[in-house]
Amino acid sequence: MSSTTMTAPARAAVLRHRAVRKLLLLAAVAAVLVPLADARWGSGSWPHALTVSLDGPLKSTSTWIIDNRDSHWLFLYFFGHISGAIITAIHAVYVVLLALGWAGVTAGAALLAWRAAGVRAAVTALLSFAVCGALGMWVPTMRTLALMIVAVAASVAVGALLGLAAGLSDRVFRGLRPVLDTMQALPAFAYLLPVVLVFGIGVAPAVLATVVYAAPPMARLTALGLRGTDPGVLEAVDSLGATARQRLLTARLPLARRELLLGVNQTIMMALSMAVIASVIGADGLGDRVYQALSTVDVGSALAAGIPIVLLAIVFDRTTAGTRQGRTPPRSAWAVLAAATAVVAVAGRLLGSQSWPDGWTVAIAAPVNTAKDWMVDHLYSGLPGIGGTADWAAHYTGWVLDPLRSGLQGLPWWAALLIVAALAWLIGTWRTALTAVLSLALIGVLGRWDASMDTLSQVLAAVAVTLVLGFAVAVAAARSPRVERLLRPVLDVCQTMPQFVYLIPVVALFGVGRAPGAAAAIVYALPAVVRIVSQGLRQVNPGALESARSLGATGGQQLRQVQFPLARPELLLAVNQAVVLVLSVVIIAGLVGGGALGYDVVFGLAQGDLATGLVAGVAIACLGLMLDRVTQPTKGVRDGNA
Amino acid sequence: MATRKIVTAVAALGLLATATGCGAADMTKQGSPYANAAGAKTVTLSVQSWVGARANAAVAQYLLEHELGYRVDTVQVDEVPAWDALSQGRVDAILEDWGHPDQEKRYVDDKRTVAPGGDLGVTGHIGWWVPKYFADAHPDVLDWHNLDKYASQLRTAESGGKGQLLDGSPSYVTNDKALVKNLNLNYQVVFAGSEAAQITQIKQFAKEKRPFLTYWYEPQWLFNEVPMVEVKLPEYTDACAAKGAKDPSTIDCAYPTSQLKKFLNTNFAKKGGKAADFLRKFHWTKADQNEVAQMIAEDKLPADEAAKRWVQRHPDVWRGWLPR
Numbered sequence: 001m002s003s004t005t006m007t008a009p010a011r012a013a014v015l016r017h018r019a020v021r022k023l024l025l026l027a028a029v030a031a032v033l034v035p036l037a038d039a040r041w042g043s044g045s046w047p048h049a050l051t052v053s054l055d056g057p058l059k060s061t062s063t064w065i066i067d068n069r070d071s072h073w074l075f076l077y078f079f080g081h082i083s084g085a086i087i088t089a090i091h092a093v094y095v096v097l098l099a100l101g102w103a104g105v106t107a108g109a110a111l112l113a114w115r116a117a118g119v120r121a122a123v124t125a126l127l128s129f130a131v132c133g134a135l136g137m138w139v140p141t142m143r144t145l146a147l148m149i150v151a152v153a154a155s156v157a158v159g160a161l162l163g164l165a166a167g168l169s170d171r172v173f174r175g176l177r178p179v180l181d182t183m184q185a186l187p188a189f190a191y192l193l194p195v196v197l198v199f200g201i202g203v204a205p206a207v208l209a210t211v212v213y214a215a216p217p218m219a220r221l222t223a224l225g226l227r228g229t230d231p232g233v234l235e236a237v238d239s240l241g242a243t244a245r246q247r248l249l250t251a252r253l254p255l256a257r258r259e260l261l262l263g264v265n266q267t268i269m270m271a272l273s274m275a276v277i278a279s280v281i282g283a284d285g286l287g288d289r290v291y292q293a294l295s296t297v298d299v300g301s302a303l304a305a306g307i308p309i310v311l312l313a314i315v316f317d318r319t320t321a322g323t324r325q326g327r328t329p330p331r332s333a334w335a336v337l338a339a340a341t342a343v344v345a346v347a348g349r350l351l352g353s354q355s356w357p358d359g360w361t362v363a364i365a366a367p368v369n370t371a372k373d374w375m376v377d378h379l380y381s382g383l384p385g386i387g388g389t390a391d392w393a394a395h396y397t398g399w400v401l402d403p404l405r406s407g408l409q410g411l412p413w414w415a416a417l418l419i420v421a422a423l424a425w426l427i428g429t430w431r432t433a434l435t436a437v438l439s440l441a442l443i444g445v446l447g448r449w450d451a452s453m454d455t456l457s458q459v460l461a462a463v464a465v466t467l468v469l470g471f472a473v474a475v476a477a478a479r480s481p482r483v484e485r486l487l488r489p490v491l492d493v494c495q496t497m498p499q500f501v502y503l504i505p506v507v508a509l510f511g512v513g514r515a516p517g518a519a520a521a522i523v524y525a526l527p528a529v530v531r532i533v534s535q536g537l538r539q540v541n542p543g544a545l546e547s548a549r550s551l552g553a554t555g556g557q558q559l560r561q562v563q564f565p566l567a568r569p570e571l572l573l574a575v576n577q578a579v580v581l582v583l584s585v586v587i588i589a590g591l592v593g594g595g596a597l598g599y600d601v602v603f604g605l606a607q608g609d610l611a612t613g614l615v616a617g618v619a620i621a622c623l624g625l626m627l628d629r630v631t632q633p634t635k636g637v638r639d640g641n642a
Numbered sequence: 643m644a645t646r647k648i649v650t651a652v653a654a655l656g657l658l659a660t661a662t663g664c665g666a667a668d669m670t671k672q673g674s675p676y677a678n679a680a681g682a683k684t685v686t687l688s689v690q691s692w693v694g695a696r697a698n699a700a701v702a703q704y705l706l707e708h709e710l711g712y713r714v715d716t717v718q719v720d721e722v723p724a725w726d727a728l729s730q731g732r733v734d735a736i737l738e739d740w741g742h743p744d745q746e747k748r749y750v751d752d753k754r755t756v757a758p759g760g761d762l763g764v765t766g767h768i769g770w771w772v773p774k775y776f777a778d779a780h781p782d783v784l785d786w787h788n789l790d791k792y793a794s795q796l797r798t799a800e801s802g803g804k805g806q807l808l809d810g811s812p813s814y815v816t817n818d819k820a821l822v823k824n825l826n827l828n829y830q831v832v833f834a835g836s837e838a839a840q841i842t843q844i845k846q847f848a849k850e851k852r853p854f855l856t857y858w859y860e861p862q863w864l865f866n867e868v869p870m871v872e873v874k875l876p877e878y879t880d881a882c883a884a885k886g887a888k889d890p891s892t893i894d895c896a897y898p899t900s901q902l903k904k905f906l907n908t909n910f911a912k913k914g915g916k917a918a919d920f921l922r923k924f925h926w927t928k929a930d931q932n933e934v935a936q937m938i939a940e941d942k943l944p945a946d947e948a949a950k951r952w953v954q955r956h957p958d959v960w961r962g963w964l965p966r
Contacts, residue, residue: 066726067748067753069730070753070755086675087674087675090676094675143676146675146676196723200723200726200727200732201719201723201724201726201727201732202674202727202730202732203674203675203676203732279718282717282719282723282727282732284674284676284715284717288717291718292689292691292718294838295691295718295811295837295838296691296693296696296837296838296939363944366942369942511842590835591836592835592836592839593834593835593836593839594835595835599812599833599835602812602835603812605720605723606720606721606723606811606812606813607720607812607813608720608722608725609722
């Protein structure tokens, strides 16, 4: 205990010292370069002379692809087979699901959940599928399920292969890790455009985008699991004369089981959230229903399609996260399971229709819309004292977003680069600083400076609100076990919900514009922040707290002077997560009037103007990379040591 | 060891090639994976986001399902990508196209993957509109020459010192940016992001009786709620249209009044049987479409319920669409 309290200030002193050195060096570099840049290109928005327009080449590429899609060998013998295989696979799964009928699918899911994760998961699955049917969403749910099964299988296969390679070879690991890290920081929206460019709109490109988005966590965790094997065990296996393959199959893979399962779980959650977003590029199913409803501001229908998405997420999460750690169940159990499902399916068929019976549905759209209208009438404006949600939205836009945006857009371009360099370098290494600065510069070069500053202003404002709220809730949760117990299920649900779903209620409350995007982003990022911060605060050495208390520190002093400093790594991680999560939603908010980069992507998709959309997608990726590097301390330090 | 790896790899590649048929896989001949499942004949319709288009699709869907025994899927795709999806067979038909000469030339004339499906029967017109209460107070606003005079009254937070010309969804056919530039108007085009957002905004303006200038079109049910009058733009001529076809940024005249058209995927048109026949014959009036659209948008009926009511009321109209 005493060692912790001793080294913290010492570490801080060293850090400060190093930080001062870095800042001085940066200031020196700036003093030389800034006058030059200013004289050559002026100060203000990114200089036009330094932009490269990719519109022409991208446009001709896109035209060429459309013209040659049915004749060129590249499409006939390569891409064509890929999309053909995906469509065949989904069709096959979908036919099986339809053949099982609603009774078979529900029973099968419940039995599977029971085998894998116990009775509670089984009940969850049973109820969830019943609710999906009761909402009149059976067919869309089956479509999303079919798409998910194929996408997850492909993601897990691809991810496991990559992870295997990285787990066994140091060189592959070193090459792959930064790529995977980066991919995890990028918003899902940025992945849509490239696949649309090649494959057009449809289900096949939607699955491909999903696989690309969802495979990285599997690869990462597989690699980590394999590399984390206890060397003692490996030596023991070696001494028994095992071949390399035996060693892999009998020792390393079984020992990495925990990471592998976690990887599957993560992949499924990411795939679901992407499968929903991909409705923008023609993925059918639940996402498409939400999308159709959003475009007519029909909150009731959007909710009816949104609830099944959440339920699917919960079922998937409970079933995979709860997978028992012990031995695998015997083969016979699976046979019994399949037989039981078949029996129920046949029984269901004999009893009647395969699709959910029409009489068993509850139409919630109309009552929800009535409730929403009531809410809009009563909460929207003119509440005595606090105003209404519309007033909040207007104030947030007028007093926070607008000044912040004009501030950022008015900031000289070289000053923005310098600030980013300073932040990234202080918190990481010169390498992360370079990445951050280059990403920001690339945005300028691509000619998306102003739009990106607009998006950035929305991100910063939303992150600030998220952090204030998140820290407040987390402090309460860390102090009182009861608050924590009450919060846990809420956080669970919030974290499993796909980002798209958040857009529905906020549009009803905040109208259309930048404010609803911010609200959705805050709600989406809050659970992660609360969780990380409260965990960090709780982990603080109780001895340190005890001694502070014995010195007569008040609650606030304890928090400020002991808990926050000691939990510094977690607090920084919370900031990083908040930034990454907020960005991903702020971008999607382009669909509800968020403007800026998200709107450019939507515009590109809507007008078939892939040049605009692709460049905006790259800018989003750069922004994500820059924000991640500016806020990611621990990895930067580790990189420096490696 | 190394040779074995190579042998395995070659074998795997060979297997992959045989499994996929090793032939050409034409991406333009791959339908939706959900189509024709479980023995049902499926028709996939593209639904655009505006209510009139949903009315078309709802009635077509209802009749195809209840009179002809098809399963109908609807997918929301924006106008331009819908052409690409149509040519690839991912959707079978577009029921209401507002005129996309570029796409028509590429897919109908050059590639022949899309076939014309006849007129919808509704005439569409795009233009700039102001609310009736504003036009009554200032009749001269109805000529575009006088628009600048009112720019200061039409200013908003988003239009940055100029008058605001409210546009809707980024996907709609629009020359507004070019028009504002070429007519030298002191206006800023502000995109609401979606038609729903635009309608919300218009209703809010109307509630407070504030003036506004908006991109709008008819037939549209909103006219019944918020009466609007069209602003006269420079007359539409063939010469101007020809100029615009070459370079859209040079357009300086009004939008044409066009027959809304239907388009079918060529394969579907040939082999779609009764469904293709039915969709080709689908032809109704502005009044019919507005009746359904109004039920969907204002009475908040689900689209299939609205379609059902219309079908029950007007058997004389749709009987003729059914193939004999």
